[in-house]
Amino acid sequence: MSDAVFPFSAVLGQDELKRCLALCAVDPGIAGVLAIGDRGTAKTTTVRGLGALLRTAGVLMPIAELPLGASEDRVLGSLDVDRALRGEVAFAPGVLGQAHGGFLYIDEVNLLDDLLVDVLLDVAASGVNRVERDGISHVHPARFVLVGSGNPEEGELRPQLEDRFGLATAVTTITDVDVRLEIVRRRLRFDRDPDAFVAAARESELRLGERIVRARDLLDEVAVSERILRQIVDVCVESGAIGHRADLVMTRTALAGAAFAGRAEVTGADVAMAAVPALRHRTPRQPAERAAAPAARVRLATARVLGLRAA
Known part of the structure; x- marks a missing residue:
């Protein structure tokens, strides 16, 4: 059985999610992506595809997945049982250790146990995982890009955790018939011959991977x-965004966007691109307001600040 992963560049219809993930690969300091939306919209497929793309490009950012229902030991790490049977006391890294330097992906993040949410909040803030249990006292770095996906109909995400995601994207069911047809065709081709499908996408994967590598190299010069900067802050204020993390994330996203485009200076276009994913989950909804209202409010604020026509 092939272990091929559906190529990142071959995923159709989720351009905002793909762009947000790519920008986090350019600058991990953006701190992650929250993808909330309909079931069956390739959220997990896209994240796994990013991992394969980065490996192909030689970017050392592993993707560790946190299984739903994982125990605290599985997340934090615990006593290495095999070595304990030989009389040694040693630490076996958990998912947080495996994610260090890369991405931690949590599917159904809104269903995560409160205890694990508290653990993630602590580690995400400190960048360090401390384990004191089973006769083990162990500390190791755990800096990662947090990526979560889920369906809002199945439960709300705690605000403290939601704010830890640098960017947020709404993933919805595609209604364009032609795009949906091509999605079906591509999936069928992949399922019939995964290796051939991956080989056919190799050139586009290499181009995108090289673009990410170039952007990572350029980032510090942008x-x-x-x-x-004033425009970014004005957009945050006009949108009603809560907290100063909004301004910082939006700035980092605009910088990464400029680098991804191969430019050495941030433009208004980068600000406009960064605004909605950086602010939609930091702009509170009013009672009885539609789920899409915060994003619409951010777009209007961005248009006013930049002097653009609202989309």
Whole structure:
């Protein structure tokens, strides 16, 4: 049985999610992506595809998946049983250790046990995992890009955890018939011959991987003017975004966007691109307001600040 992964570049119809993930690969300091939306919209497929793409490009950012229902030991790490049977006391890393330097992906993140949410909040804030149990006292770095997906109909996400995701994207069912047809065709081709499908996508995967590598190299050289910084802050204020993390994440996203485009300076287009994913989950909904209202409010604020026509 083939262990081929559906190529990231071959995923159709989820452009915002793909762009947000790619920008986090350019700058892990953006701190992650929350993909909330309909079931069966390729959220997990897209994340796994990113992992394969980065490996192909030589970018050392592993993707560790946190299984639903995972125990605290599985997440934090615990006593290495095999070595304990030989009389040794040693630490066996958990998912947090496996994710260090890469991505931690949590499907159904809104169903995560409260205890594990508290653990993630602590480790995400400190970048360190401390384990004191089973006769073990162990500390190891655990810095990762947090990626979560889920369906809002199945439960709300705790606000403290939601804010830890740098970016948020709404993943919805595609209604364009032609796009849906092509999605079915691609999936059927992949299922029939995964290796051939991956081989056919190799050139597009390499191009995208090289673009991410170039952007990572360029990132530290990208400049952002005082005028652009003021625009970013104005958009945050006009949108009603809560907390100062909004301004920082939006700035980092705009910088990564400029680098991804191969430019050495942030422009208004980068600000417009960064605004909605950086602010939609930091702009509170009013009672009886539609789920899409915060994003619409951010777009209007961005248009006013940048002098654009609202989309």
